[in-house]
Amino acid sequence: MTIDLKTVKHISKLARISLEDKKAEKLADDMNSIFEFIEKLNELKTENIEPLTSIAETTLRFREDKITSNNIREKILKNSPEKNDDFFIVPKVVE
């Protein structure tokens, strides 16, 4: 299997990372050598194997539906690159 330029561009769209053509070519090369290395897994038959989703054999714990942190709006907004008093500001999304 080879990953072509078109696929790389499609993936970069999905990943929300803009990519110049020159960089996309280099990335396609890198990805192909990495996937060549990954293909080794196809040597193994795994039809009847249960996938391992979490190594910690715990069930998710419940907690009371209670607010534990109050009035942290200011703290949360503090690191935002653009904000007004109460909101994050983003480029216009509705025409």
Place this chain on the structure above:
Amino acid sequence: MTEITSLSLFELIKNIKEKKISSNEVTKSFVDRSEKSKKLNAYVTENFENCLKLSKEFDNKPNFDLKLPGIPIAVKDLFCTNEVRTTAGSNILNNFVPSYESTVTQNIWNEGGILLGKLNCDEFAMGSSNETSFFGNVQNPIAKDLVPGGSSGGSSSALAANLTPVTIGTDTGGSIRQPASFTGTVGLKPTYGSCSRYGIVAFASSLDQAGPMSKDVKDSSILLEVVSSFDKKDSTSIDFKRNNYSSELTRNIKGIKIGIPKEYRVDGMPNEIENLWKKGIEYAKDCGAEIIDISLPHTSYALPTYYIVAPAEASSNLARYDGVKYGLRSSGESLIDMYEKTRSEGFGEEVKRRIMIGTYVLSSGYYDAYYLKAQKVRQLIKQDFDQAYNKVDAILTPSTPSSAFKIGEKSNDPVSMYLNDIFTVPVNLAGLPGISIPAGTDKNNYPLGLQIIGKPFDEQTVLNIAYSMEEKIGYKNNITDWWME
């Protein structure tokens, strides 16, 4: 008296408790030495002034019952520290100042530790040489232009150079043990679920674990006791009975069964590593251990599995960096344009590569072929260890397939870089505890490490074997201070 900065954590605590030295004297020594060691580029953010101030406060009102009484400690810049910049080695978090504290670092401050600074690391902990950091390469104090390993490269460098008495790193595929091995220091990755992940910048959540790095095994046991805790804020934190690792530390490992997995004898492994391993087996025998040959048949599938699972989880975890809530924002004409430019400019090449791989393996039509397949193989890798542990108490392997390499030597070939983690990655996939201890040197006098892998939650046995072997090995780093100004 020997220089304060070359004392072990254990000795520092003892001296402080016996009032032979003050926290402020200790802090001053580490700050002075760190100031003279800028060439190593180990720090991303210094907290020196505040640390000196807090050490004085400790001396004015000391509490000697604490486990780290007034001890200055620098930590990997992947731990969120309240009101202190936390970058994860990335441009995208260059100006990020958390308003909360990671549980692991909070545990350290609760026991009297004081933040000395934040240490350089590969961007989002993705790398094995610290070369992917936005803040530049880190020098290995062992020799000029040598990588300190990664991703906890600032940590291993600062530790080996005596800029901090101990440190903490994080280990997703070897990021504590490999840099420890490259710098002649000790690094312990605990069992998955032992140390809380709360407040650690996430890379691959099913693999990430924080752990101690130190100059000797005893110091790691002291620090593990502090950082390991059950934490409700981490949904995969495990509530198990934790040992008093330092007081239960013993060199008596008579009759302990140590397995030697034949699959770790990989093609092209240098003779030096093979010989180190053989010597390690002899040391273990001298300590009273029984050596048993074992098989971990799926070892060669661990790296390909890792390079699906880790990027997949990373691509999902790093989706949060969108230029809206925190971090860097590039300007764009539309919201989508802003996202794409922010992420393109904010992330470095290796991080982008991994996000792309992760996005690809999770994308529609490929999920079963890659991610599901990898999770199934991960099960097989874990079963290998389960079966081995029916016969043995621990496993001994080399930590890395080579010693530290030169800066730039592998940075253009991702696969050759990934191969560095061949002996450490299986341990993360199976969620096991593993320690790297310095065990010898190569022909250039660069350090080499041995890895001891334990059963889940059996950090004590891992530490005991390491403690016992450490005494027999008698390794000492030969640091010449070549970087000092």
